[in-house]
Amino acid sequence: MASNIRVRIAPSPTGEPHVGTAYTALFNYCLAHSANGKFLLRIEDTDQTRCTPGSEESIFKALRWLGLEWDEGPDIGGPFGPYRQSERLPIYKEHAMQLVEKGSAYFCFCTQERLAKMQEKQKAEKKNLGYDGCCRLIDPTEAGKRAHAGEPHVIRLKVEKSNNETTTFFDEIRQKDVTYNNIEIDDQILLKTDGFPTYHLANVVDDHLMRISHVIRAEEWIPSTPKHVMLYKAFGWDMPKFAHLSLLRNADKSKVSKRKNPVSLNWFRAAGYTKEAIINFLGLLGYSSGSASERFTISDMLNGFSLDRISTSSPVFDLEKLKTLNEEYIRGYSLDGYIQYMKDTIDFAARHLSPIMSEVQKRHKIGLGFNVWTDMFFKTELEYTANDFITKETNKKQVEDTLSALAKAIDAFGKKIPTAQDFEECIRIYTDTSGLDARSTLMTVRVAITGSQTSLPLYESMALIGKDRCVQRIKQAVAYVRSIR
RNA sequence: GGUCCCAUCGUCUAACGGUUAGGACAUGGCCCUCUCAAGGCUAAAAUAGGGGUUCGAUUCCCCUUGGGACUACCA
CATH class of the missing domain: 3.40.50.620 (HUPs)
Known part of the structure; x- marks a missing residue:
C-alpha cells in the first residue's frame, strides 16, 4: 500500500x-x-x-x-519525468509566464552593470542588499512588448511588501514556525537571461509537478524558503511540508x-x-x-x-569516530565479506588514482605494495619529520618562506582546477625566485605535500590531491616547521 | 551590517519539569597478553551567562553572549 x-x-x-x-x-x-x-x-x-x-x-x-x-x-524514469531540469526548460518558461500574467512576477531589463553599481552603492551606504525594484515601474504591456522584441531580460518574483506583510512556514525538524518580513525578501530572479530557471523557480515547479510531499534539505535553504512559499501561493498550489537539516x-x-x-x-x-x-x-x-x-x-x-x-544543532564531522566505526564494521565482516571489501577498495582506489597508477606500477615491488606509495592520498594529516625539511642545504626560515609563498600562489588559482602542468608552472616561478636552489625547493614541496622525500611524481600527485588539500597540507607543513626547535 | 537558525563533557549525543545529568568517540591509568590489534576495568570531562514561570528547571519564556547560515542571472 x-x-x-x-x-x-x-x-x-x-x-x-x-x-x-x-x-x-x-x-x-x-x-x-x-x-x-x-x-x-x-x-x-x-x-x-x-x-x-x-x-x-x-x-x-x-x-x-x-x-x-x-x-x-533520470536513469530509471518514472511517471513524472523527465528528472533532469535541463530537459524541462519549456515547463519553467511557461510557468514563469503564468506568474507574469497573474502579476506575481515581472520582466526586468536591468543590466549586470547597473546591478553591480546598485550593489556597490548599497554596500557603501550600508543599506540592505537586494534588487531596488526599478523595473517594477515599467508598464506590463510595455514590458511584454520589449521582451517579445528580443530585449535581454530576466523574470523576477514580485514580492508584496507594501503593507508590512510577513511570510511564514513551519519547519518539521525544528517543530516551529519561521517568519520573515517581506521587506527582507529580495525580488528573486526566477528565469535567467539565458532562459534557464533559477533554483527557486525550478525547485517549486518540479516539487509540485512531481507531487513532492516533504522538502527535506539543508539548513542553508531556510532563508530562501519564504520565496518558495510565495511561489506556491502565487501559483495557487498546495504547499509541501518543509524540513531543514542542520549543516x-x-x-x-x-x-x-x-x-x-x-x-x-x-x-x-x-x-x-x-x-x-x-x-x-x-x-x-x-x-x-x-x-x-x-x-x-x-x-x-x-x-x-x-x-x-532529527537534531537541530549542527554536528562537527568527526573523522575519528568514523574511523572507529569503520574498524568495527570491517571486523564484523565474514572472511569472504572482508575479501570482497578489499577487492572493492583496491579496485575503486586504483580507478580513483588512475592518472598516476602507471607511476605506482613502476615502483611496485611485490604483493599489495602499492599502498606504500598511495597511502599519502588518503591521509588527512601527514606525519612530518624534521630532518626531511631541514637539511644541509636548507634552514628553517627558507623552508617556511618558500612554503608560505607557495601556499599563496596555489590559492591564487581560485576556482580553477589546476592540472599537473599548472602546478609545475606555479612551482617553477618559486624555484627561480626563492633563495633556495631548485632541487631543494622541490624537495621541500615534495615533503610538504607527500610527507616523504621519496614519493610519486610531485605535480601529478598534487593534481590528484587537489588544490584545496594541497594548500591545507602546505599550511600544516609550515606550522610543523615553525614548531621545530 | 541586516535577516534567520542553533546552544548538555574536546567531539557526537541521551535525559520531551523531579536522574548521583547517562552512553559513545577521543584522552589518561590499570588488567589480559609471544608482538600488534582486539577485549576487560577505571579516571578526568558538560547543562554558556543573567533574569523570570514553577514546590521543583538541562527541559518552558525573555534578555545577553557565542557559533553558524543566508544576503548571486550558484545551487
Whole structure:
C-alpha cells in the first residue's frame, strides 16, 4: 500500500559527489521507506557553467554504493519525468509566464552593470542588499512588448511588501514556525537571461509537478524558503511540508568544506571507508532513535523514524569516530565479506588514482605494495619529520618562506582546477625566485605535500590531491616547521 | 551590517519539569597478553551567562553572549 509521502534528493552535478548529498539523501530515504512512500532523484543542472562531465554518473554510483536507491530518477524514469531540469526548460518558461500574467512576477531589463553599481552603492551606504525594484515601474504591456522584441531580460518574483506583510512556514525538524518580513525578501530572479530557471523557480515547479510531499534539505535553504512559499501561493498550489537539516561542520564549526575535511564520497570509498560505517556515522550525526545501540543500519533507522527526532544543532564531522566505526564494521565482516571489501577498495582506489597508477606500477615491488606509495592520498594529516625539511642545504626560515609563498600562489588559482602542468608552472616561478636552489625547493614541496622525500611524481600527485588539500597540507607543513626547535 | 537558525563533557549525543545529568568517540591509568590489534576495568570531562514561570528547571519564556547560515542571472 503506497502512501502519499514523496520526497526527493536534488543534487547539482558539479564536481565530486558530496558527503552532504548523502546526508540529505539518507534522511529523505528514511522518511520515504519508513512510510511506504517514494524517494526520487532529480538532477538540478540549471547552471550550465558549473556542471562537470561525469559528475552525474558519479553521484548515481556513490548513492547506490551507499544503498540509497531511488524509486524515480533520470536513469530509471518514472511517471513524472523527465528528472533532469535541463530537459524541462519549456515547463519553467511557461510557468514563469503564468506568474507574469497573474502579476506575481515581472520582466526586468536591468543590466549586470547597473546591478553591480546598485550593489556597490548599497554596500557603501550600508543599506540592505537586494534588487531596488526599478523595473517594477515599467508598464506590463510595455514590458511584454520589449521582451517579445528580443530585449535581454530576466523574470523576477514580485514580492508584496507594501503593507508590512510577513511570510511564514513551519519547519518539521525544528517543530516551529519561521517568519520573515517581506521587506527582507529580495525580488528573486526566477528565469535567467539565458532562459534557464533559477533554483527557486525550478525547485517549486518540479516539487509540485512531481507531487513532492516533504522538502527535506539543508539548513542553508531556510532563508530562501519564504520565496518558495510565495511561489506556491502565487501559483495557487498546495504547499509541501518543509524540513531543514542542520549543516555538517568542520572542526572549527564552519560549514563542512573540502578545504578542511574530506567531503568526496569517492575519496571515502577509495580510502577504504565502508558503506555501513558511513551510513551509520551520518545517521549518528543527525538522528537518535532513543535506542541504546549506536551501531545501526539504514533498516534499523526506518523503525519508528520521525522527522522531529532529527537534531537541530549542527554536528562537527568527526573523522575519528568514523574511523572507529569503520574498524568495527570491517571486523564484523565474514572472511569472504572482508575479501570482497578489499577487492572493492583496491579496485575503486586504483580507478580513483588512475592518472598516476602507471607511476605506482613502476615502483611496485611485490604483493599489495602499492599502498606504500598511495597511502599519502588518503591521509588527512601527514606525519612530518624534521630532518626531511631541514637539511644541509636548507634552514628553517627558507623552508617556511618558500612554503608560505607557495601556499599563496596555489590559492591564487581560485576556482580553477589546476592540472599537473599548472602546478609545475606555479612551482617553477618559486624555484627561480626563492633563495633556495631548485632541487631543494622541490624537495621541500615534495615533503610538504607527500610527507616523504621519496614519493610519486610531485605535480601529478598534487593534481590528484587537489588544490584545496594541497594548500591545507602546505599550511600544516609550515606550522610543523615553525614548531621545530 | 541586516535577516534567520542553533546552544548538555574536546567531539557526537541521551535525559520531551523531579536522574548521583547517562552512553559513545577521543584522552589518561590499570588488567589480559609471544608482538600488534582486539577485549576487560577505571579516571578526568558538560547543562554558556543573567533574569523570570514553577514546590521543583538541562527541559518552558525573555534578555545577553557565542557559533553558524543566508544576503548571486550558484545551487
